[in-house]
Amino acid sequence: MNKQPTSFINHFRITLAIAWKDILDGLKNKIVLTSIITSLFLVIFYSYLPDLTNGDELDRLVILDQTDDPTIEELMDLSEFSTSWVKDQGAFLEIIRDMDIPTLGIVLGSDFLDQSTIGQPITIQGYAPYWMKAGEISEIIINTESVLSTYFQRDIVIKPAISTVYPVMDSAANGKSFIAIAGLLIQITVMGLSMAPQLIVEEKEAKTLQAVVVSPANLHHFILGKTLAVFFYSILTTAIGLIFLSPLIIHWGLAISTLIIGMFAVITPGILLGVLLQSKQQISIWIWVMFIPTMLPLFLSIVRILPKGVLLIIDWWPIVVLFRLLKTGFTLNPPILSFWKEGLYMILFSSVLILLTTWVIRRKTLRGK
């Protein structure tokens, strides 16, 4: 037979062969199917969670009251709406940003009461979160105009070109984009921490790994092939997730590059688990041991109930950094400098994990394990 020299092309071919086997085998492999279904369920469930929990609730109306009349809030009967009154424009925008269900913001300007006596239609400025569909906006506008016109016995028009409220990076508001970002991060974490180690340990348990390592493939090819296969499935499920979340994404390039960085950051510890563990039972324990400390800081960073020193650590926890990075894709004017700083941090973090995994594999290879 043709004895082939060791070359880059050979290494590449061997790695691809290992990845391709898992990709072709995916639909018959319950590990792959379970991971894909779980991760898709999470992202789809998260994206529809607000609509599911909202039920038959009233339309949301946020009113910025700039009039000098302290009684207007009590006088206006807006029982058809779930209403929030604010006096400050910043707070007004934050409330709209924080909403995860269709919401209309209106501004009762300082001349609103004067206008209402002139006999002309009153025009007021409307605001809506950026993710609302045109149909949802016009529906809530018509409803609001009707209620306000009845109350003031005058035609009230909410400006057709309403202002769109986008998320901003330094805002504490979360709203629908938080749910979407958290859903995507949970999705890639499930794929990385669950599928990667299971695909490796499955071959250890079936002892097929021994057949692979007596072939021209070595442990490095095997691990790299598995990484590529998990990466393929992560991209596939994330792409489906992104289709569901597409109305929320503003900067696709930033969102996709963050997700790719994130995939490397979570697949690598999953691979390391697979290299170190020997059975699926061990994995099912370790997935939770890894998953909780991986994801929990994300929610702790939002509620911010912990002491300042702890929050400082949490703010640089990889998943929280990834959250900030991914938020740039969901933000109108993302600070690119922040993206690069935190992007570099994540690349360094992933590189350290890759080096650690390579070192562990090398040790195992040298010991002939």
Added chain:
Amino acid sequence: MKAIRVKDLTKVFKSITAVDHIHFDVDPGEVFGFLGPNGAGKTTTIRMLTGQLLPTSGQATVAGYDIILEREQLKMEIGVVFEFQNLYERLSARDNLNFMRNLYGINRSRVDEVLNIVGLSHQAKAPLKTLSNGMKQRLLIARGLLHEPSILFLDEPTKGLDPSIARSIRQLIGKLANQKCTIFLTTHYMEEADRLCDKVAIINHGKIISIGSPNQLKELYGPTLEDVFINLTEQENAGVL
């Protein structure tokens, strides 16, 4: 050049010496039987000779390649049939071989050739779970032969198989031996070793206690290879050897 040359090979796991300073040579085209009771060190020796496990000390070359320093080259020259049926159960017989074919970078047509050699051409597309143990064992041998290795390691190839299937596997091994493929065979079945092997080594407690052709050993230690095996292992256990 010897197909396999082993000198002073030793493997120690923590405090247990699994293989203890063994020496032997295997000539090209020879069927070499490596016999011993459970835990004697047969599989550990195969794992070292096939590059899966590093020895604690000693030297060995397989197909002229050093088992420590030239593991990558060595892999191209050997085929290994494991003592367990480590196949991809979700794949068909052909897909199992195609996966290995991709690792070796060899032609697609070779898959059909080896399926034909082991008599599995008609079951090529069948899911593995529908194949009998005997068919799976044949598939393991096909996988070992796929890249036309110069040396084939067979670790207990008839273990756990019913007599008729075991016979068909032996016939297949005999056929390979006639084609001058060097075969390193471990087995519990003395009759199998007697029939197939040109030379046998008996290992007990990690040490080779006797080596020679089946006929030479029978002349020295007993009328059948089974008697030879029992006499030698009992003497070794009693500290006579």
